[in-house]
Amino acid sequence: MRVGTHRRQTRWLWLFCAVMTIPLLALVHLSTGPQTITAGTVVEALTAFDPRSFPHQVLMNIRLPRLLGALMCGASLAMAGLLLQSLLRNPLGEPHILGMNAGASLAIVVSATLPAALQPVGSARPLLAAIGGGALFLLVFLIASAGRVGLTMTKLVFCGIALSALASALVSAILILDQDTLEAVRLWLVGDLAGVSRSGIGAALPVMAAAALAAVLIAPRLDAMTLGDTAATGLGVPVRSTRIIGLCAAAALSGVAVSVAGPIGFIGLIVPGVARKLSGGAHLAALAFAAAAGAALLLAADIVARTVLPSREIATGIMTALVGAPVFLSFVARTIK
Amino acid sequence: MKTVGERKNHLRFEFGPVALRFHRGRAVLFACLAVALALSAIAALATGSGQAGLGEVLAYLSEPGRTAEPSLSVIGDLRLPRVAMALACGAMLGLAGAALQTLTRNGLADPGLLGVREGASLAVISLMLAFPGAPLMARPIAGMAGGLCVALVALAIARSLSRMRFILVGIGISWFLSAVLAVILTAADVDRIQAAMIWMAGSLAGTQREMLPIAFVSLAIGGGVLAVTARAADASLLGEKAAIGLGVWMGGLRMASLSAPILMTAAAVSCAGSLGFVGLVAPHLARLLLGGGQGMLLAGSAVFGAGLVLTADTIGRTLFAPLQIPAGIVLAVIGVSLLAILIWRRRNEM
Numbered sequence: 251m252r253v254g255t256h257r258r259q260t261r262w263l264w265l266f267c268a269v270m271t272i273p274l275l276a277l278v279h280l281s282t283g284p285q286t287i288t289a290g291t292v293v294e295a296l297t298a299f300d301p302r303s304f305p306h307q308v309l310m311n312i313r314l315p316r317l318l319g320a321l322m323c324g325a326s327l328a329m330a331g332l333l334l335q336s337l338l339r340n341p342l343g344e345p346h347i348l349g350m351n352a353g354a355s356l357a358i359v360v361s362a363t364l365p366a367a368l369q370p371v372g373s374a375r376p377l378l379a380a381i382g383g384g385a386l387f388l389l390v391f392l393i394a395s396a397g398r399v400g401l402t403m404t405k406l407v408f409c410g411i412a413l414s415a416l417a418s419a420l421v422s423a424i425l426i427l428d429q430d431t432l433e434a435v436r437l438w439l440v441g442d443l444a445g446v447s448r449s450g451i452g453a454a455l456p457v458m459a460a461a462a463l464a465a466v467l468i469a470p471r472l473d474a475m476t477l478g479d480t481a482a483t484g485l486g487v488p489v490r491s492t493r494i495i496g497l498c499a500a501a502a503l504s505g506v507a508v509s510v511a512g513p514i515g516f517i518g519l520i521v522p523g524v525a526r527k528l529s530g531g532a533h534l535a536a537l538a539f540a541a542a543a544g545a546a547l548l549l550a551a552d553i554v555a556r557t558v559l560p561s562r563e564i565a566t567g568i569m570t571a572l573v574g575a576p577v578f579l580s581f582v583a584r585t586i587k
Numbered sequence: 588m589k590t591v592g593e594r595k596n597h598l599r600f601e602f603g604p605v606a607l608r609f610h611r612g613r614a615v616l617f618a619c620l621a622v623a624l625a626l627s628a629i630a631a632l633a634t635g636s637g638q639a640g641l642g643e644v645l646a647y648l649s650e651p652g653r654t655a656e657p658s659l660s661v662i663g664d665l666r667l668p669r670v671a672m673a674l675a676c677g678a679m680l681g682l683a684g685a686a687l688q689t690l691t692r693n694g695l696a697d698p699g700l701l702g703v704r705e706g707a708s709l710a711v712i713s714l715m716l717a718f719p720g721a722p723l724m725a726r727p728i729a730g731m732a733g734g735l736c737v738a739l740v741a742l743a744i745a746r747s748l749s750r751m752r753f754i755l756v757g758i759g760i761s762w763f764l765s766a767v768l769a770v771i772l773t774a775a776d777v778d779r780i781q782a783a784m785i786w787m788a789g790s791l792a793g794t795q796r797e798m799l800p801i802a803f804v805s806l807a808i809g810g811g812v813l814a815v816t817a818r819a820a821d822a823s824l825l826g827e828k829a830a831i832g833l834g835v836w837m838g839g840l841r842m843a844s845l846s847a848p849i850l851m852t853a854a855a856v857s858c859a860g861s862l863g864f865v866g867l868v869a870p871h872l873a874r875l876l877l878g879g880g881q882g883m884l885l886a887g888s889a890v891f892g893a894g895l896v897l898t899a900d901t902i903g904r905t906l907f908a909p910l911q912i913p914a915g916i917v918l919a920v921i922g923v924s925l926l927a928i929l930i931w932r933r934r935n936e937m
Binding site: 289341393394396397398399404407408409411412413415416418419420422423427440445559562563564565571572574575576578579582583586 | 755766774907910911914919920924927930931
C-alpha cells in the first residue's frame with residue numbers, strides 16, 4: 251500500500267505545481283505588452299483600482315480580459331482533448347485535428363453574414379460554435395468509423411483534415427464575397443487572443459461551466475470504460491450515453507474556446523498525454539491536471555507570442571502550432587506502422 | 588516519332604528513349620478528352636468581364652499579334668497568359684500527384700499532403716522577403732530546394748516510402764511549416780509582405796507573363812522524366828524483387844519519381860501559389876475514366892489536372908464577378924468531396 255500512497259501523493263504534488271505556475275505566469279502575462287507594467291502596479295490595480303490611472307485602465311480593460319480568455323481557452327481545449335482521447339481511445343483525438351475548430355469557425359462566420367436581427371447574442375454564440383464544431387466532428391466520426399476495422403487513427407486523421415479543409419475553404423469563400431463579415435471576424439479567425447472581449451468571455455463562461463461539470467460527472471464512468479466497453483457494461487456503466495455526453499461536452503468545450511479566441515490548435519494534443527501520465531490514469535485527476543496545465547501552457551504561449559518579436563505580436567494559434575506539430579510528428583513516428 | 592502496330596487494339600509510340608503502348612480505345616478516349624480540354628480553354632478565353640467573346644478569340648487565334656483593338660488585347664494580354672498558366676500548373680500538379688501515388692503506392696499521396704508544397708512556399712517567400720530584387724528565375728529554384736529538403740526530412744522521419752506513416756508525417760510537417768510561414772510573414776516589413784500575400788493566396792489572378800516559360804520548361808522536363816520512367820514504374824508495381832528481376836534500376840526510378848514531382852510542384856507553387864488537391868484528384872479521375880498503365884495514367888492526369896485548374900479558375904473569376912474567388916478555394920471544395928469518397932472506398936484497409 252505504501253507504493254499506492256506514494257503515487258497518490260506525487261499525483262497531487264504535480265497538480266499543485268501546475269496550479270501554482272498559473273499565478274506566476276499570470277503576473278508575467280499582465281505586465282508584458284507594448285508597455286511594460288511593473289508587478290507592483292499590477293497588484294495595485296487588482297487591489298486598489300484607480301480609474302484615473304492609465305496603466306490601471308489598460309490592465310483592467312485590455313490585459314485582464316486577455317488573461318481570462320487565455321486561461322479559459324487553455325483549460326477548455328485541454329479538457330476537450332482529454333475527453334476525445336479517452337472516448338475514441340486514440341492519442342490523436344484533438345479538437346483541431348478532428349474538425350471541431352473548423353466547424354465552429356464555419357458556424358460563426360455563417361452566423362456573422364446574417365442580418366443584424368438574426369445575429370446570435372450572449373451565450374448563443376459559444377453554443378452555436380459548439381453546435382457547428384459538433385456537427386462537423388459527427389460527420390468526421392461517421393465517415394471514419396465506417397468499414398470492417400471500425401475507427402482507426404489513420405482514418406480519423408484523414409477525415410478530420412479533409413472536412414476541415416472543406417470548412418476552411420467555405421469560410422474563405424464567404425469572407426472574400428462578404429467584406430463586412432471579413433472586417434468583423436478577421437482578427438478572430440487566425441486564433442489570436444488579442445481579440446478577446448469581456449462580453450465574449452461572459453457569454454462563454456456558463457457554457458464552459460456546464461460542459462466542465464458534465465465532464466467531471468462522467469469521469470468515474472470513463473475510468474470504468476478504460477477496461478473496455480463490455481467490462482464497463484458489466485460494471486453497470488451506460489456506455490453509449492456516457493460516450494454521447496462526453497462527445498457533446500468536448501464539442502461544447504472546444505466551441506467555447508473558438509468563440510472566445512478563434513481556432514487555436516494542438517493544446518488538446520500536447521496536454522492530455524502528459525496529464526494522464528502524471529495523474530496516474532484516474533480521469534477526475536487527469537481532468538483537473540489537464541485544465542491547469544492547458545491554461546498554463548496557453549498563457550506561456552501567449553506570453554512568448556507577445557514578446558519574441560520586437561514591436562510585433564504573433565497570433566497565439568501560430569505559437570501552439572509550432573509546438574504542437576512536432577508533438578504530432580513524434581506520435582506518428584512512434585505509433586503508426 | 589513512329590507508330591508501330593504491335594498487338595491487336597494497341598498503338599505503340601516510340602520517341603527516343605520513350606516507348607509507350609496504348610490501348611486503341613483508350614487512346615481514342617484520351618484524344619476526346621484532349622479536344623475537350625482545348626475547347627474549354629477557348630471557352631475560358633471567351634468568358635469574363637469586358638467585351639470580348641468567341642468571335643474575338645477566334646480572330647485573335649487566327650492572327651496572333653493583332654492587339655491594336657482593345658477587345659483583342661484583353662484576350663492576348665490578360666486572359667491568354669492566365670489560361671496558359673492554369674493549364675501548365677494544372678498539368679504539372681496532376682503529373683506530380685500521379686507519380687507520387689505510384690511511388691508511395693498510396694492513392695492519398697498529394698504534393699500538398701506531403702508537405703512539399705509548404706516547403707516550396709516557405710523557400711520562395713523567404714527569397715521574396717530577403718532578396719526582393721532577385722530575378723523571377725530564382726523562385727522555382729529556391730522552391731525546388733525547399734521542397735526537396737522537406738521531402739528528405741519527411742522520408743528520414745517516416746523511414747519508409749510506401750506506408751501510411753509517410754503521408755501522416757508529411758501532414759505534420761506541413762502544419763509546422765505553415766506556422767513558420769505565418770511567423771515569417773508577421774515578422775517581415777509590412778511593405779514587403781504585400782507581394783508575398785498576393786502570391787500566397789494561390790490565385791492565377793496575378794499571373795506574370797515572364798513566369799510562363801519557367802512553367803512550360805519545368806512541365807517539359809518533369810513530364811519527360813516521368814515518361815521515360817513510365818515503363819519501369821509499371822514494372823515496379825509488381826514488387827521490388829520482380830522489378831529488379833525485370834532489369835529496373837530501382838534507385839534511379841525512385842530518384843526520378845521523387846525529384847520530378849518536386850520539380851513540378853515547386854514550379855507550380857512559384858508560379859501560382861498553392862493550389863491544393865489537384866495532384867490528389869486528377870490521377871483518380873484518370874484511373875477511373877481511362878485506366879491503363881503508368882503512361883496512360885500520366886497523360887490522363889496531366890489533362891485532368893489542367894482541366895481542373897482551368898475550370899476552377901474560370902468558375903472563380905466569373906461566378907461572383909466582379910469579385911474573384913481564388914482557384915485554390917474552388918479546388919478545395921471539389922477535392923475534399925473526392926477525398927471523402929476515397930476514404931470511404933478504402934474504409935476497410937486504412
